[in-house]
Amino acid sequence: MTGGDRVVVTLEISAKETVAEGVTAVTFVHPTGARLPDWTPGSHIELVLPEGTVRHYSLCGNRWDPYTYRIAVLREQQGRGGSAYVHDVLCAGDRVGVGGPRNHFPLVPSDTYLFIAGGIGITPLLPMIYQAELLGADWQLLYGGRNRDSMAFAGExxxxxxxxxxxxxxxxxxxxxxxxxxxxxxxxxxxxxxxxAPLLAAVEATCADWPPYALHTERFTAAEQAAPVRDTPFEVDLRRTGRTVTVTPDVSVLEAVRRAGAEVLSSCEQGTCGTCLTPVLEGRPDHRDSVLADHQRAANDCMFLCVSRSCGDRLVLDL
Structure with a gap:
């Protein structure tokens, strides 16, 4: 299955362990022992579970180990079943589909970093801390959670x-x-x-007077959005598929293009994970995601199909 240039490969679970109350770490390897694609701090993978559920998780292992990927999964009591499947069903030796890695939360160069984690939000920050330490940068970590037992990796x-x-x-x-x-x-x-979300909102408010681009965040849940730019249908041309679909107000672009035969990998369907990022060849998207920065939105060369729409009558996508 692909979405844009996305490819899902099969990896094998080599280890699974409890690392905190309600948090399970899972390590993946290639079934043949082959090298895995490189990744950078802040990257995530999409886990394609056997029953078809797709979930995204931050890579939190050693990026210099080319043969393993490691994630840590919080059991979400009010979730949609993906985390429960990882906790209760998956075992060492099982094989699952994995998409990525890709990075919408990159670590930019700086002499000094302040990392702030809330709960399972520590996972993407772990490789960043390692990188900052490796480069000799000055850094500090502020790590909050419900209680010590629930805070993965706090002791180490x-x-x-x-x-x-x-x-x-x-x-x-x-x-x-x-x-x-x-x-x-x-x-x-x-x-x-x-x-x-409450932590991110509080940090954003407190950083209101900081220099532009000083704050970098990654969300688990979507930020509130204003009403769409338009509430009328628009056309979406699929350049590679050779089809045109009409997207009505009650249908997402993702759903519409899938009906037209385009295979697009998706996960959160809330505009937070970045899985369904798709190149835009013509037109101006109505960006409604919680991932892209302002300058990325202004470029109008990509969009997240699960939530974003069109400002005009027509979009042309590289699908």
Whole structure:
């Protein structure tokens, strides 16, 4: 299955272990022992489960190990079943489809970093911390969670980095003291934050006076969006498929192009994971995702089909 240039390969689970209360780490290898595609800090993979469910998870292992991918999965009590399947059904030796890796949360160069994690949001930050340490950058981690038992990798982070790591479970310290950490804007620091929506909203509000592009976030749930630019049908031309489809207000572009025979890999269908990113050849998308930065939206050369729509009468997609 492909979406744009996306390809799903079959990998084998080599190890599965509990790393915190409600968090399971899973390690993948190629069944033949072959080298896996390289990745960069902030990358994620799409896990295509045997019953067809697709979920995306941040890579949190050693990016310099070319033979393994590692993810950590939180059991979502109110989820759609993907995390429960990983926890309860998958075992070492099982084979699953994997798409990616790709990166919508890249680590940009900086002399100084402040990493802020909430719960399972620690996962994409782990390789970033390793990279910052490798490059000799100055960095600190502020890590919050429900309680210590639920905070994956907290112990090993503290043991390895001591004074750079600040563990603040909510049941011991309350909410993270963002005013202390972010109250004074700094021109030499990049802030990377991943976690639940309330944390991201609080960090964004506290960083309002920071320099542009100082704050980088990754979301688990979609940000609130205004009403679509238009509430009338529009046409979508599929350049490679050679078909034109009409997208009505009650149908997503993703659903419409699939009906036309285009195979597009998707996961969250909320505009947060980046799985269904598709090149735009002509037209202006109405971007409604929670992934692209402002300058990426202004380029109008790609869109997320699950939530984004069209500003005009016609879009041409590379599908």
């Amino acid at each position: 982070l503290s043991a390895a980095h001591d004074e750079r790591v600040h563990i603040a479970p909510q049941d011991e310290y309350g909410l993270l003291d963002l005013a202390f950490w972010l109250g004074t804007p700094r021109t030499d620091t990049k802030v990377y934050c991943c976690g639940p």
